[in-house]
Amino acid sequence: MTLKDFLKPDKQANLEVFSVSPRLIPVNKSINFNLYINSSAREGVDRFVCIWKAGKAIQENDVSEIAKKFGHIYIAENQRNHFFKDLGDNKNLATKEKVEILKNAALDHLDQLFHNTDDMIQSESIKKCLVECEAAAIGLMESIRNYDLFGLHDLIAELDFHDHYTLDHSINTGLYNMMLFREINPNATNEQLKIAGLSGMFHDIGKIKLPNSIINATQDLEPEEYIKIKQHPIWGRDLLQQEGIKFQRNHLNIIKNVVYEHHENYDGSGYPNGLKAEEINIFARMTSISDFFDAITTKRSYHTPLEPLDALGVIENTCGIKVDPYLFERFKRKILKDEKLDSALYLPKDFDPCCPHTALDLMYEDEIQKSELNENDQEDVIHYHWAKKTQLPKIS
Ligand SMILES: [Fe+2]
Ligand SMILES: [Fe+2]
Known part of the structure; x- marks a missing residue:
């Protein structure tokens, strides 16, 4: 021709x-x-x-x-x-290259939002960012269609890091969300997968309002700084419910719920509202698993990441406390078949994946047993062990 x-x-x-x-x-x-x-x-x-x-x-x-x-x-x-959908589907290109291009497309727009020095984040730029990230999510969804958790973890480790940890973490959480949603629900529609991806990409959007000194802290936070960090779900929800953000209303509502509820814990001990179990939006319950997994498996300059299997063990030990035991069990069974985790590794009950940590404060089960001698810790110990006894809710 x-x-x-x-x-x-x-x-x-x-x-x-x-x-x-x-x-x-x-x-x-x-x-x-x-x-x-x-x-x-x-x-x-x-x-x-x-x-x-x-x-x-x-x-x-x-x-x-x-x-x-x-x-x-x-x-x-x-x-x-x-174009992004066809790119994600293009068998002639390596997945790493496709994901790198699509990730950078979404990152550019998130970056602009995070570097907006105006106090008022214009609803127009949020809408543009949602549209851009939506397009990237469609391409990413195609690119990682055949990836399981371990494959995706390896792929993420191979990609170039953005120097802004929160942005990298947001894209990773979006990727894990899409994979997790598909594993839990093999009949998930492309629309649902896309919303799962977008929810992950936007979950920490409220951190826009945090000073860089807190976002990039390399030492443990002061109590008043932690109080500020705990505002980010509220700030994020407020940003997304500004007047004039034109985006599909249902999609925007789910993303808003995820932003607002991703730090709620399954047992009601989370923030900002202490919601429990199914009171928490299912996309938010999934995002908290993805958020947790990425936070403890990704290399940050000041803490060593966990191997994926160890990370799953640590998360499993918070089932019924932090994460939804049903979602986690279903997800775990799909990728590990009959392999038992039964990990002896624990993180403190108040571990917050969205806070900078100088080190992962890991404990072994026997250290917790020792602490049983200390009456003050008794309640915590019961809490840890309760996790393993939690019954899965019956959901068809
Ligand atoms: Fe967060
Ligand atoms: Fe996060």
Whole structure:
């Protein structure tokens, strides 16, 4: 096929576009987005022309011919979702490369929100960020479709780190959420998976209001700093319920619930409202597992991460206390089959995955037994051991 055979170009005025590397366009199959070139020869003047229509298969030599002749290839902003979905689905690219591109797309927008020095975070930039992260979540969902927890953990460890821990952690939590949701519910729809991903990406959005000295603290926090950190679910909820954030209402409501409830604990000991069990939104209950897992398995400069299996053991020991035992059990059974965890490793009951820690304050079961001698700790010990006796709620 030569360029003459291409569809007659459509002229589009005022089109918002982004340029894309030719090698990211899936070949030998029909693509779900239009391709544009800039036909203007005048400096500072753009005239985007559609040169390939969605729904038509494109071959490798077509792409290289277009790239050779016109230099840059563009895609319309309003088709970014389709491009990211096709990118995630592109079998010719390595998963690491795809995830890196999609992660960076979401990170750029989250980064802009976190670096907005205005006191008022404009609802327009939050909406833009939601839309951008939604597109990235669609591509990421396709990219990691066949990954289990261990594969995903290895993939995340291979990706480049952003120097802002909270942003990296937010994307990771979104990735784990999508995988977890699919493992727990194999019939999950793409919409549900997308919301799970977005919820993870936005769960700590309220930290925008925290000073960097707290977000990046390299030593244990002072009590008044911890009080501030505990405000982030409320701040995040308030940011998302500002007037003028136009996003699908149901989706936005779930994300808002996750932001507000991801620090609630299954036994009612969490914050801000001490909600219990099924009072906590199911997406928030899942996000707290993903949040916890990422916080203790990801390398931060000042603490050594746990291996995935140890991390699962630690989380299992908080079943019925912090995390939903039903969700965790179902998730664990899917990836570990009959393998028993029964870990002797514990974290203190008040461990907060969203707080910076100088070290993971791990304890072994026998250390807890020793502390049984101390009457003051008696209640804590009962709490730890109760976890293992918790009955799973019956959910069909
Ligand atoms: Fe948080
Ligand atoms: Fe978090």
